[in-house]
Amino acid sequence: MKASAFSKLGQRTTDPAISWLMKMTLDHPHIISLAAGFTDDWSLPVEETRELLNELLASSTAARAALQYGSTLGDATLRRLTIERLRAQDRADVGGQYTPERAIITHGSQQLLYIVTECLCDSGDIILVEDPTYFVYLGIVQSHGLQCRGIPLEADGIDLIRLEHVLESLKRTGEIRRVKMLYLVSYFQNPSGVTTSYQKKVAALKLLRRYEKFAGHPIFLLEDAAYRELRFSGPEIPSALAEAKFQDRVIYAGTFSKPFATGIRVGYGLLPRALFDVAARVKGNHDFGTSNLLQQILATALQSRRYDAHLSVLQQRYQKKAKVLMRALQQHFPQAVEWRPAEGGLYIWARLARGGKSGPKSTLFETALARDVLYVPGELCYASDRTRPLPRNEMRLSFGGATDDEIREGIKRLGSVLRDCL
């Protein structure tokens, strides 16, 4: 087929890094994967789901509602529960932003990221992202022909001085007109594990607003809170929604899948009013509404408190697995490798000493593969941005899908690979 049968998007869209990682797993059937973003298999809510479904399907009125089409925006009860939950998490007593009218239910939060991006960005537009960032989001960015500017992460979120510097330099070149949003994975970030402080979110919003007059249009903060509920230590931090005066600039993406069951794909977005209508129309074009059965399962799980009961089990489980990983790192990794303790989420980010190479073609990666252990090379988690050098000495280690024994053995192997290669 000649390329011209495809749209520009079709021609542009490359194979994502995740396909390559999955191929590695398939090609090495005995591999221990510390790469996969899967959640813990053992703790999936089998019993809870069976109970929920039997309850849901016991009343034929409720059952028929669950098995029929819903609406584009999503189930009214689930939208209300979503908002109530969010308001409680943000400890926000007031604020017009917490209304079901601004909530939309999606087929996983990934769909929300996709829809928001296509509603706001044309090819050539610029998104500010964290360095490193969620690599599946970079697939959306690549496909839509967007540019990125990476803002380095510190222990409590992006480096604000660097953010200002980047904005200022975009203002100087006139490219500020192409800047549409700042994308933050704000809780236990994938891949770095970093949580952004509330102060930094507000400061970032202020900075963005300051540059809007040069952009000529709003610049949004897209807060991806996918890992928020997978917190096992440290305080609850409010989302950017809590800052009421920026409520027309914050897009909040959340999910019920990771904290409950990833096979039940239900995410949601809370959107500024003006963007909401456009996103809702585009959602209508995508699928005119997320599967009603999935939404009813989650609404029932939330109402019956089974969701929270399960979540608390899950948090303890991940806390334990994170500890197993951290203990193994202390035991087997060279001292020169830096990493931070996990307080939630599924990942630990490890940084080799300067000059160490962890990339897909590095001796390290290939030796690890030969010894049947897989990690995500850190460089896959950086946006394409020629204005800064690409760090090549990092790795993402997941304690989500692997068992305790696999984590121990995997880190042990990786430790010996590190000693042999570096």
Place this chain on the structure above:
Amino acid sequence: MKASAFSKLGQRTTDPAISWLMKMTLDHPHIISLAAGFTDDWSLPVEETRELLNELLASSTAARAALQYGSTLGDATLRRLTIERLRAQDRADVGGQYTPERAIITHGSQQLLYIVTECLCDSGDIILVEDPTYFVYLGIVQSHGLQCRGIPLEADGIDLIRLEHVLESLKRTGEIRRVKMLYLVSYFQNPSGVTTSYQKKVAALKLLRRYEKFAGHPIFLLEDAAYRELRFSGPEIPSALAEAKFQDRVIYAGTFSKPFATGIRVGYGLLPRALFDVAARVKGNHDFGTSNLLQQILATALQSRRYDAHLSVLQQRYQKKAKVLMRALQQHFPQAVEWRPAEGGLYIWARLARGGKSGPKSTLFETALARDVLYVPGELCYASDRTRPLPRNEMRLSFGGATDDEIREGIKRLGSVLRDCL
């Protein structure tokens, strides 16, 4: 918010007709809706789904697989079952097109339509559609800034002479280079109820191929078979896939939702090899795979034959409801209103005598609303195409969601409205 915060797509996307129709329903709580595309509530598979889920969740290994992430392309078993089913329906013994490697599972077939369209079409590109056509697809078209050329429908599918005429005139103006595909809703079409004959599909494929040399690229046939399994009379007609020599030009979109439960959104596509990879990448960006639980429910339903058992109940149910509608039309509609007997699907298309007006602002529509009965004005089902006049004297009547009594009473009211207004 200034418009320039949005992408071109975001700026372009208008509110779809369906929102307006839904608002009509909400504003008139006692209305009888012959407009909604809902399926029959009474026959939703409540018992079957409960059994399926208990079976599925009984084994904790199977349960955990169902509650965990799947893969972007979809569950391997479901993809294989989909292909086997399609091959049997097409009575195709051979043909490399029927391979699971070309099947992708989507969140309803609407998502497949969306992905295919964005992979192939840039703003300004041309899609050939049926006159009338599936109006929700027109939302995708509008949002992406595409042009349409409408090809009139005859009793057995599009008017081929008219198709050739349109292609020839696009060739003359050079616009043929913008033509990307022909979109056909080939079985019991929404809205007209028309089924396209196999001969016409093949003839259309030949015609398209003939014009490819002027286009400079492939022109695809997108066959939307959403209503295929809802057949209650007439012979099974093979899909365009059955014509092996055009297998690299046929995109087939199917669904398991309408024939089983619309609350369980699972659709699929069978794609030409070159398009498959691109569509799979874009699906990865949309949601990296359809909800695994939904897929497992359907795979189990297909394997246990519960799907087919339910389908046969459903077909009888719709046959009965179609008869109720047709009998009511005979009894209450003026002779001058033309309509064809339904052989499947959910719709009957009625055409008033020339000069009759059925549009959203017509006296007819408003009087019907005042008497609490709703239909879809036919003109909403026509693409924007200034090269032909827009028929304004038609209506889509659904026997899907309404009960037998509602159908009888609704048609009775509509009959009296017709007599009063025309």
